[in-house]
Amino acid sequence: MKEQELTLGEELRRQGISRRSFLKFCAAVASSMAIPASMVPAMAESLAKARRQSVIWMSYQECTGCIESLTRSYTPTLESMLFNFISLDYQHALQAAAGRQAEDALHQAMEDNWGEYLVIADGSIPLKDDGVYSTVDGHTNLESIKEVAEGAAAIIAIGTCAAYGGVGAAKPNPTGAVGVDQIITDKPILNVPGCPPMPEVMTGVLTSYLAFGRLPDVDSKKRPLAFFGDTIHDRCYRRPYYDLGLYAKSFDDEGARKGWCLYELGCKGPITYNACATTKWNQGTSWPVQSGHGCIGCSEPNFWDKDSFYKPLSAGQWGSAEGIAIAAAAGVAAGAAAAVVSRKHQDNLAGGNKS
Amino acid sequence: MTLLDFARGPAMQFAIFIFVFGIVFRLVGVWAMRHKRDLSEPRQPSAWKGGIHGLIQHAWPYKPFRDKLMTDYVIGYVIHLGLLFVIFFYKPHILFFQDIFGFGWPALPNGVITAISIITIGALVIALVKRLTDPVRRLISNFDDYFTWFVTTLPFVTGLATAGNVWWHYETGLAIHLLSVWLLLIYFPFGKLMHAFWFGVSRYTTGSRFARRGGMA
């Protein structure tokens, strides 16, 4: 409990992190979140004064990929320090406790920080058949999210599943899976979609929450605007090839080797909002398009159901040629019928009947 | 279902169904009207050659009319060629057709397509202004003429906006663009856009009728 009273600044100093490094970190986060540079000192100051934040991480129908993405870093960084600084009071994949002990810890944390704790959720929540398809400690995910949400200051939905239902909600969605905001409507909710989501987004959001005490600005899909304001396509380093009309036609042709645009190979960059193109992955090493594969649009709702990952974006969802044949045949029939009716009507008119 | 999913899926299927159905319906509807046999003795056999000649002949005005009509013809060609190039030689469009037909063809650079689109929109605007200001065209124009202008111009505008991504959301822009094209397809068989077919039928009819007689083509 004593530890909890340390501020972030004190904690960092205790760990031997210089103020200069801390300011650099703040500047980096600020720039990634489009916060003006003039705000950095103020941000650093309020961040340094922040107290440990209680965080309750709920995992529902998920694959653990999100937590893997967010925690797996090769070198210890300030980001990981930040994760260390928060008090992750419940996370059943990471915590040592199990069973009753773990559940007790959850309830203890909720009780201690009622109204102030932050809920992070990953995984979708099944609704069908009263949500029996995913339970923890005898409670369905549905009951669980309602319970923890009640005392939460805000909720961060991590990953496409928690945000929009994701893979769990893919057709035919057997469990009736939905994202958190379909269930909880009376709390501030922020989505960090992606399959998996980018660690830098998580850092940015947490930093911003700690520094300013509120969630950052979001778009209509509740995504932090700073990271999801532009499409992959708009920020893609291969964009000039698109504009020139130079496209790779297969994954190992001349164009692919020269790094031409992957639009024709099904890249969903133009309709995908995420920061991959600028922030990249694995400490800025690379990202899917750079590695030669088109964006699959993993941070967008229903990305699984938007046809093949390898189908060009401008191609429609073509039913079958049968439809056209039926249309043509119906046209012939209707046209002939119209002409028969017209001939009859003409005879009628020509015979002197009133029109 | 997002707007884009709707545009790419059911809306597209419905539009293409109506497009094909309507065109066939109208062509067959006219074709199946009464044909009167011309019993007069033809001046020459193989009138069909005259029909083909007529198809080509009317693509450009005869010399005595050129002074008065050159501007209109040039505007007309800019619009039609613009449509042709933008529809069939823009990469994303080719990919659309490729998905349907199973084969593609070389594309023009996007910058060229953008330039063609802007020029075509300009020509469309001039055509509209002429329709509104020329007393002859103004008198003989009806709703069909203006609506056809609207549904033809709209995909150009929405397409340019989408390519340049001036929308608040790219996918919404793309969906609007697609929907504007479906509107064009759905209206196509019921208005004067059908001249894409009638020009052939009508020119061939006159060409072959008068080849039988001799005289004009």
Next chain:
Amino acid sequence: MSDATTTDIPVDLESKRLTVTRPDIRFDKQGELGDDERVQKAMQHFAKDFGYIAANYMEACVHCGACAQACPFYEANPDPKLTPIWKLEPFKQAYKREAGPLSFFYKTLNLKSKVTIEQLEEWQELLYDTCTMCGRCTLVCPMSIDIATLVGMARHGMFHAGLVPHELYTVTEKAEREGSPLGATPKVFADRVEWMEDEHEVDMPLDADKADVLVLMSSIEIQKYPESMAATGKILNQMGKSWTFHTEGYEATNFGMLSGNTQWQKDMTMKIISTAEKIGAELVILPECGHAYQALRWQGANMLGRPLPFKVQHISEFLAEAVESGAIRVNKVDKSVAFHDPCQVSRRGGATPAPRKILEALGVELREPESTGNLNFCCGGGGGVITIHRADSLRYKIMGNKLEQLDATGAEMMVTSCSNCRQNFDDSGEKLHWDKQMNSLLELVAENLVEDTKS
């Protein structure tokens, strides 16, 4: 429908142009039909023409207005309502509402309203006074719409609705009743043949029982240019043809066709066909008359319902063959000539090369105006327009443009092969103080015929 009080106007034989005298009171509506009945009659006869050809033309229009730029009437008076396709508006409207594949929508949603009597009355002037069915608009139409044919169809409805201009109706009714629109009754015809025989010392067989060739005349020639008869006789005699005129079938004009009465059109055509069949003619020669060529050469078989049992030729085609085969020889004429193509013979008839072959044989220097041959600029008098007094001022304006084009060639001599065009040039030329005269191609050939006495 025949109303004696309105058609009892004498033919004016004094004027340069042949029609009835200007009526004191105009009766541009025939019969006693009520308005609804007139509309119904119009629809009845419009409907008969809504076949495939008319349909695809009316579907094809894109309202580009180019046709106005080809129309001699619009050129003379740039009033938008004289745009050729606009002249068809009621016909088109009726088609779209009643017959086209989309008629169901047009009618149920009332997108095309019913044609009204006011519309039809307004369109009388557009369909009759200001269209010669010269077909020049088709040339300029990007869709190649044969507007002239459609105007001909629309006139069917107009006639039966009783909405024909007074003079045109009068001459048409005279033609049906007397056998000639302009007073050239069989008796008058026989007298004038006899007169010309004496005057020109040419044998002209009349009413022969058997002949290979039946020669027709138009009432304009019979009444105004009887030398045409002598000229024809002279040439046929020189060729040693077995030919005849016939009082049962001589009148080549067909005002039934021009005014829109198909039955009367058929009556006139059948007189010719049965006479030709009776005398066993192999060839019927049409005189220098444009619409006569249209009526017999291209519509005759369709009136009869089977192919014609004889060949039909315009006099210019016959003469072209004769000079080409050497059947006749002509003296050289050392003059420059501009030729005015009659629309119904050249552009719409297809005999365009014939006069040029003849002129070549005559050795003249042919000077073609810019719009010539199939592109010819109409004289403004065809299609019955010349009979209508109220159409005169516009007709003179058109002729003004026409004369400019002809004069621009600098030719010394003007020649045509249509007596209707010729009378229009005579009439308008006088009005416009033209220093030249329009000559007949036939007469030019006859004057320069080499007459040998080998037989």
